[in-house]
Amino acid sequence: MAKSMHLTAFMRPVSLHTGAWRYPGSYPDANFNFGHIKSFIQKLEAAKFDAFFMADHLAVLNMPVEALKRSHTVTSFEPFTLLSALAAVTEKIGLAATASTTFDEPYHVARRFASLDHISNGRAAWNIVTTSNPDSARNFGLDEHVEHGERYKRAREFYEVVTGLWDSFADDAFIRDQESGIFFDPAKMHVLAHKGDELDVRGPLNIARPVQGWPVIVQAGQSEPGRQLAAETAELVFCSPRDLAAAKALYADIKGRMPAFGRAPEHMKILPAALIVIGDTVEEARAKRSRLDSFVHYDSAIASLSIALGHDVSTLDPDAPLPDIPDTNASKTGRAQALRLAAEENLTVRQLAQRYGGYAGLAFVGTPKTIADEMEAWLSQGASDGFTVVFPYLPQGLDDVTQRLIPELQRRGLFRHDYEGTTLRDHLGLQRPVNRFFA
Secondary structure, eight states: OOOOOEEEEEEESSOSOTTGGGSTTOOTTGGGOHHHHHHHHHHHHHTTOSEEEEOOOSOSOSSOHHHHTTOTTSSOOOHHHHHHHHHTTOSSSEEEEEEESSSSOHHHHHHHHHHHHHHTTSOEEEEEEOOOOGGGGGGGTOSSOOOHHHHHHHHHHHHHHHHHHHTSBOTTOOOOBTTTTBOSOGGGBOOOOEEOSSOEEOOOOSSOOOTTSSOEEEEOOOSHHHHHHHHHHOSEEEEOOSSHHHHHHHHHHHHHHGGGGTOOGGGOEEEEEEEEEEOSSHHHHHHHHHHHHTTOOHHHHHHHHHHHHTSOOTTSOTTSBOOOOOOOSSOHHHHHHHHHHHHHHTOBHHHHHHHHHHOOSOEEEEOHHHHHHHHHHHHHTTSOSEEEEEOSSTTHHHHHIIIIIHHHHHHTTOSOSSOSSSSHHHHHTOOOOOOSSOO
C-alpha cells in the first residue's frame, strides 16, 4: 500500500511569490481580506488538507522603501486573531501559527495556543521560530539582534516552559460540582516554578490543559541548532530543501537524531515547502511560472536577496558574479542556500536576485499527473512525509491544486478522501502527549 501524504497550506502570506498579487485574475488584496481568506481555508478543508499554516513577521521596515512599496506583505493579520476567527468557520482543518521565542514570553505563547486549541476543539499548532530578521529586534527595544546560538538556547528552554505550562492541570482537574461548590481539585494543579538560565516563570497557566494535550509542535530551522531543536521537540517540520537529494539527506539527518532523545521517527512529519504551478501541459505551466516571475521588479528582487544573504547587496554590479559575502547574525540556512545556488548555476547578481525576488525554493511545475509523479517519488524515496504547499497566485493557483491535483493524488491512493478524526493530531497520526505532572 502506498504511503499516505500529508499536506499543509502556506497561507501567511497567502503566497511567498513577490509577484503573486499582480498576476492576472488574482486578488491583489488576498493577503489582507478576511472574506477571501475565509474562502481559501474552506476550500482547503473541503480538499482535506491537514492544516492552514501561518508564518509571522515582526517588522515592516526590513527592506528599502523602493522595494517595500511593491510588497503585498506590508499589511497582514496578526496570526491568533485571524486563526480564532477562522476556527469559527471551519470544523476540522488544522490551524498552525508562528510565535517567536526571542521576542515573546512563554506565558503569553502558552496561553494563546491553549486558547486557540480549545476554541478550535483541538486543531492548534505552534510553529517555534527564533526570528532571524534583525530588523525585528528594534521593535522590541533592542539595538542589535540576539546572537544566533543564544536564540536557539533560549528557544529550547522556552519550549520546556510552554509545554510545562500546558501541563499545569490534569485533564480531569475541573470537577465543576455545583452541589458541593468545588470547581476544581487543587491536588490536580501543578505550579511550574521554573528558574533557568534564560527564563523565570512561576505558573500555573490560567487555562485548562489543551484539547490535544499540547498543540502540535512545528519547527522550521535547517541550521545545525535548528535541526537539533527539531529532533528534540518537533512533530511537524517545515523546511526548504532545494532538490530531492538535499531533501533525502535532511530527512535522514533530522529523523536519525530522534532516537537519542527517546523519540520514534514516525512521531515527526517532515513537509518541505513546494510552489505548485499547474497547466494543461508542462509547457503551459512553465509559461505561467515565467509570466509570474516577470511581475517581480528588480528593486524587490535585490531586497529579497539582501535579506537572504543578511547583507545589503544593492550596490553591487547587477551583471557581475556574486562576490564573497561576509557571515552575519541573520539566518544561516538562507545565506548558505543563496551562495550555493549562485555558485552551482554561475548566476549573476541580477539573475540570483530575480530568483529570490520571486520564489527561490522547490517548485513543481507541470500537469496534475507530472506533479503527482514528482510528489510520489519524494514520498517513496524517503525525502518527505508530504508537502507544505505554496500557491503561486490566488484564487486560481489554490483552485488548481484543490480541484485538479488533489483528485489525482486521491486516485493514486496517496491522499485521504476524508478526515479520519477531528484534531490535528488525528490528521497527522500523532500521539497525544502524556501530562508530565499527572501521568
